[in-house]
Amino acid sequence: MMTRKDKLFFISLLPLSSSLLTILVLSIATVALKSLDSLQTFGLNLLISSTWNPERGVYGFLAPLIGSVTTSILAVITALFLSLPLTIIIAEYLRGIVKNVVSSIVELMGGMPTIIYAVWASQYLVPFLKEFIMEPLHNVFKFIPLFSCRPITGFSIFASGISIGISIVPYVTAIILEAHQSIPLAYREACYGIGATRYESIKIMLSLARPAIVAALILGFARSLGETTIAAVTVGNSMYLSSCLFAPGYTVSALIASQFANAHLYPYAESVLYASILFVMMISIALSFYGSSTIIRWRSRIVV
Amino acid sequence: MYSWRKIREKLFTFTIILLSLLAIAPIIHMIIVVSINGIVTFVKAGTSFFTGLPPTPLSQEIGGIAPSIIGTLLMTAISLPITITLAIFAAILATEFPKNPISVAIDAIAKSLASIPTIAVSMIVYTVVVVPMKGFSALAGALALTIVALPYAYTYFSTALRSVPAVYREAALSVAMSRWGTVIRVLIPIARNGIAIGVLMTMARIMGETAALLFTAGRFRNRVSITPSKPVDAVPLLIFDYILSPYDIWHQVAWGATAFLLLAYIAIFFAVKLIVKEVKL
Amino acid sequence: MYTIIGNIIGKIYIDVATFNKFSMVNYMNRSVVIAILVLVAIATISAYYILRYYIPQAHRSYGGSLTSTPTTTTIQLQDVVLQGAGATFVYPQIAEWARRFQSRYGVQIDYQSVGSGAGQSMFFQKVVDFACSDPPLSRENWLKYNGSVIQIPWLFGPVVIVYNIPELPRNAVLKLDAVAIARIYKGEIVYWDDEYIKNLNQDIAGLLPHREIVAVYRSDSSGTTELFTTFLYKASNGIWAKELVGKSISWPVEGSGRGVGGKGNEGVTQNVIQTPYSIGYVEWSYAIKNNLSIVAIRNAVGNFVLPSKETLEETLKNLKLPSSPLEDFSKILDSVIYTPGDKSYPILGPTHIILWRRYDDPKKAEALKLFLKWVVEEGYNYIVEGYATPPQNVRELLIKASELIAS
Numbered sequence: 001m002m003t004r005k006d007k008l009f010f011i012s013l014l015p016l017s018s019s020l021l022t023i024l025v026l027s028i029a030t031v032a033l034k035s036l037d038s039l040q041t042f043g044l045n046l047l048i049s050s051t052w053n054p055e056r057g058v059y060g061f062l063a064p065l066i067g068s069v070t071t072s073i074l075a076v077i078t079a080l081f082l083s084l085p086l087t088i089i090i091a092e093y094l095r096g097i098v099k100n101v102v103s104s105i106v107e108l109m110g111g112m113p114t115i116i117y118a119v120w121a122s123q124y125l126v127p128f129l130k131e132f133i134m135e136p137l138h139n140v141f142k143f144i145p146l147f148s149c150r151p152i153t154g155f156s157i158f159a160s161g162i163s164i165g166i167s168i169v170p171y172v173t174a175i176i177l178e179a180h181q182s183i184p185l186a187y188r189e190a191c192y193g194i195g196a197t198r199y200e201s202i203k204i205m206l207s208l209a210r211p212a213i214v215a216a217l218i219l220g221f222a223r224s225l226g227e228t229t230i231a232a233v234t235v236g237n238s239m240y241l242s243s244c245l246f247a248p249g250y251t252v253s254a255l256i257a258s259q260f261a262n263a264h265l266y267p268y269a270e271s272v273l274y275a276s277i278l279f280v281m282m283i284s285i286a287l288s289f290y291g292s293s294t295i296i297r298w299r300s301r302i303v304v
Numbered sequence: 305m306y307s308w309r310k311i312r313e314k315l316f317t318f319t320i321i322l323l324s325l326l327a328i329a330p331i332i333h334m335i336i337v338v339s340i341n342g343i344v345t346f347v348k349a350g351t352s353f354f355t356g357l358p359p360t361p362l363s364q365e366i367g368g369i370a371p372s373i374i375g376t377l378l379m380t381a382i383s384l385p386i387t388i389t390l391a392i393f394a395a396i397l398a399t400e401f402p403k404n405p406i407s408v409a410i411d412a413i414a415k416s417l418a419s420i421p422t423i424a425v426s427m428i429v430y431t432v433v434v435v436p437m438k439g440f441s442a443l444a445g446a447l448a449l450t451i452v453a454l455p456y457a458y459t460y461f462s463t464a465l466r467s468v469p470a471v472y473r474e475a476a477l478s479v480a481m482s483r484w485g486t487v488i489r490v491l492i493p494i495a496r497n498g499i500a501i502g503v504l505m506t507m508a509r510i511m512g513e514t515a516a517l518l519f520t521a522g523r524f525r526n527r528v529s530i531t532p533s534k535p536v537d538a539v540p541l542l543i544f545d546y547i548l549s550p551y552d553i554w555h556q557v558a559w560g561a562t563a564f565l566l567l568a569y570i571a572i573f574f575a576v577k578l579i580v581k582e583v584k585l
Numbered sequence: 586m587y588t589i590i591g592n593i594i595g596k597i598y599i600d601v602a603t604f605n606k607f608s609m610v611n612y613m614n615r616s617v618v619i620a621i622l623v624l625v626a627i628a629t630i631s632a633y634y635i636l637r638y639y640i641p642q643a644h645r646s647y648g649g650s651l652t653s654t655p656t657t658t659t660i661q662l663q664d665v666v667l668q669g670a671g672a673t674f675v676y677p678q679i680a681e682w683a684r685r686f687q688s689r690y691g692v693q694i695d696y697q698s699v700g701s702g703a704g705q706s707m708f709f710q711k712v713v714d715f716a717c718s719d720p721p722l723s724r725e726n727w728l729k730y731n732g733s734v735i736q737i738p739w740l741f742g743p744v745v746i747v748y749n750i751p752e753l754p755r756n757a758v759l760k761l762d763a764v765a766i767a768r769i770y771k772g773e774i775v776y777w778d779d780e781y782i783k784n785l786n787q788d789i790a791g792l793l794p795h796r797e798i799v800a801v802y803r804s805d806s807s808g809t810t811e812l813f814t815t816f817l818y819k820a821s822n823g824i825w826a827k828e829l830v831g832k833s834i835s836w837p838v839e840g841s842g843r844g845v846g847g848k849g850n851e852g853v854t855q856n857v858i859q860t861p862y863s864i865g866y867v868e869w870s871y872a873i874k875n876n877l878s879i880v881a882i883r884n885a886v887g888n889f890v891l892p893s894k895e896t897l898e899e900t901l902k903n904l905k906l907p908s909s910p911l912e913d914f915s916k917i918l919d920s921v922i923y924t925p926g927d928k929s930y931p932i933l934g935p936t937h938i939i940l941w942r943r944y945d946d947p948k949k950a951e952a953l954k955l956f957l958k959w960v961v962e963e964g965y966n967y968i969v970e971g972y973a974t975p976p977q978n979v980r981e982l983l984i985k986a987s988e989l990i991a992s
Contacts, residue, residue: 010400016394024416052835055828055834081323085324086328089324111511113539115514115547120337122855123855150842174505178463183467218415219455228421238804256424257515260423261806262807292411361681550875551870
């Protein structure tokens with residue numbers, strides 16, 4: 001029960017905030033309208049197969065959908081492993097000018113055009129990954145289906161996941177850093193006051209920042225779903241669906257980037273591409289709603 | 305006498321340092337690669353890099369990227385205020401009324417917007433804005449950039465606002481300050497460092513976004529243009545087009561443009577960081 | 586001013602000397618630093634403008650001035666902007682032509698390489714004034730717009746086969762025919778020292794290594810793939826089936842694990858460079874610029890030909906084209922790939938410019954007519970590397986088109 005003043009406050013905030021809703025609804029509407037054609041013609045066949053043959057009119061985007069989800073999961077894991085330590089180092093161990101310089105460098109990288117990440121990844125990162133990580137893993141762990149195929153060029157779901165992960169590290173780091181720096185001094189003093197080691201107190205303070213970490217990771221997941229240029233260049237662009245991480249694959253955004261240019265020349269191709277966007281959006285909307293409600297419930301339990 | 309706790313502590317420090325070096329190494333490597341390739345271009349081109357027009361494949365001089373710089377500035381100038389205003393209102397709503405279903409919805413919507421493939425954003429803006437206007441324009445490009453940047457701006461701002469401890473809000477409300485008053489005079493000033501970082505990161509994202517401009521901005525490289533309703537170029541688009549071509553002189557221009565972007569960020573970042581003070585709680 | 590700087594330097598010295606960790610940006614110095622930065626910025630900007638005013642620079646030069654005295658037409662057309670969109674293939678050539686055309690007549694041409702399909706779509710939605718598309722309008726589209734669209738195949742470019750075999754010396758020429766290439770891309774020929782390849786290359790047969798061939802293809806939808814597969818279909822005596830012709834196909838070699846998809850010409854180029862024992866197909870300009878070794882392909886007569894100015898001109902000499910730009914060009918690929926002729930190169934592809942016959946804006950119509958005429962008179966003297974000069978009947982088509990455009 002809000003007082004009148006509260007209600008006025010709420011209403012004054014509403015118009016501009018609901019612009020976000022309008023944008024999303026508009027986007028979904030446009031995409032849905034344009035994909036109606038192919039959904040009516042092909043129905044759910046699109047979800048079952050993975051072929052791309054516009055000349056014969058056969059389409060199926062199961063491989064790109066799975067590829068998108070897999071690369072995003074890989075990217076989030078990479079970002080987690082890289083940005084948590086980075087945040088801890090910046091927040092706890094560094095001081096003064098070095099701290100400023102390091103955190104500025106990390107934030108700077110958030111603005112690098114993704115095409116440069118893509119070019120750098122395809123020329124330096126992927127050969128490096130292929131030589132030092134993929135081939136050794138393949139040689140040693142051949143029996144695990146995840147590593148069972150031989151990497152010929154290195155362009156694969158694995159390479160794409162790691163590249164996208166590196167590109168979202170600046171965002172995730174900035175958010176976690178922000179959350180960490182606003183944990184009140186009282187908690188820090190309490191931890192050290194009872195004689196906890198650095199490791200233990202960091203653990204405690206991170207658990208306070210956990211909602212922000214999860215929010216950052218969900219944002220990172222959403223971003224990796226939508227990452228176009230890096231995925232298009234590193235994922236290998238093949239409709240081959242397999243359980244092996246080192247095989248070339250596809251993501252929805254890479255599919256669009258590769259096929260949209262000439263899609264207009266075929267009757268249903270454009271519409272099928274829009275349908276694939278629709279499916280990705282539905283997956284991510286479901287995930288975001290679930291994640292957001294969990295975070296909100298979490299937050300209400302932590303009293304600061 | 306080594307106890308298990310002490311060993312764990314040392315192990316932890318060691319792992320953390322290793323992993324962060326691993327995290328920073330790609331970034332440093334990228335900066336080095338960009339700087340080396342870009343410095344070569346700058347030295348060759350001189351100051352006309354910022355004022356000239358891009359070269360053609362057969363030419364010998366490097367020329368410049370003036371149309372792209374002005375285009376990026378124009379689209380950032382249109383898109384940044386809109387993004388920040390929308391995002392901050394949404395963030396205030398989410399912070400002030402955390403349990404309200406509308407704020408949960410807005411939170412989720414912001415994350416969903418981030419997952420639209422950026423090329424799909426440009427396709428959507430093309431259908432909604434470019435086709436009715438019968439032409440590409442800086443406005444369409446700015447709109448696409450806003451859609452792409454909104455989720456990030458919202459997340460930064462809401463994290464920053466949320467990290468203000470409840471004590472301050474309660475104190476302000478207890479002296480009968482209006483709700484808007486608490487927001488403007490208490491919350492935002494305390495969170496100003498976070499908000500400044502959010503603005504910077506959003507601006508960096510807007511200036512560096514490539515795929516959202518592919519079908520919206522128009523890639524007009526022949527002349528410097530500042531009309532919002534006419535086609536315009538952007539630095540990331542230039543880099544995208546030129547680095548995927550086989551011509552060496554275009555590659556050089558692309559690296560030079562990247563180095564320029566990096567330098568621009570450094571300049572703006574340091575300027576803002578100097579001005580905004582950090583608030584210690 | 587100096588005392589303040591002296592203060593700052595003194596502070597640094599003292600603090601370093603006493604090992605004090607300090608923050609350079611404490612309150613007192615901060616406003617000073619800002620003031621200095623602002624002053625420096627103002628100083629640089631004003632110095633720059635002053636220099637620009639007093640020392641004239643040619644901003645729009647690009648290696649040779651092409652000033653001309655404006656005639657009455659150019660004064661009228663000074664501010665016209667023509668919008669085009671379409672295939673990436675033409676982009677470098679149009680960039681070159683647009684710059685020269687602009688310095689001659691003041692008309693600006695803006696081109697976006699979004700792909701042939703997207704270009705056609707934008708053209709029909711009237712978002713752009715002309716489209717450049719590798720494939721011509723399909724028969725259905727042409728029938729739909731019969732009489733109101735003009736298309737001319739105004740540029741040609743070869744598709745070359747490139748390879749990476751470290752054992753072969755730079756000056757060796759690998760010879761292949763369509764049958765060999767088709768079997769490689771179907772996965773049937775597995776090693777470089779296969780009997781069939783050795784038979785075609787008696788002189789270097791000993792150098793061919795016993796290594797698996799990695800076949801690189803285009804993963805995205807592309808006109809280059811269409812040209813390549815049409816050639817294989819026409820010339821391989823049935824080995825390459827008709828179902829495998831198109832802009833985006835499922836490659837038989839993909840399932841064998843020895844196939845790699847590259848995105849765009851640059852993706853294929855990079856894959857060939859980075860993967861030893863690989864073979865791929867790209868546009869000529871990419872092979873030239875990246876110093877890739879090119880395969881000599883057997884043409885219809887039986888000779889093994891490399892792409893060069895002479896061989897391409899010879900191929901285009903026998904080109905049969907419809908006589909008017911208003912006609913249907915959808916069968917053009919048939920007449921330009923695997924043509925007869927002693928020295929003709931078998932994989933050559935056209936790219937078309939598509940225009941409306943009527944434009945609402947008379948200035949745009951004027952500018953387009955001028956542009957087409959200029960391309961015939963002067964543009965063809967400045968062909969960028971990787972394209973072939975078109976023959977006489979193409980020039981006639983361009984002139985006819987220029988006369989057809991009205992407002």
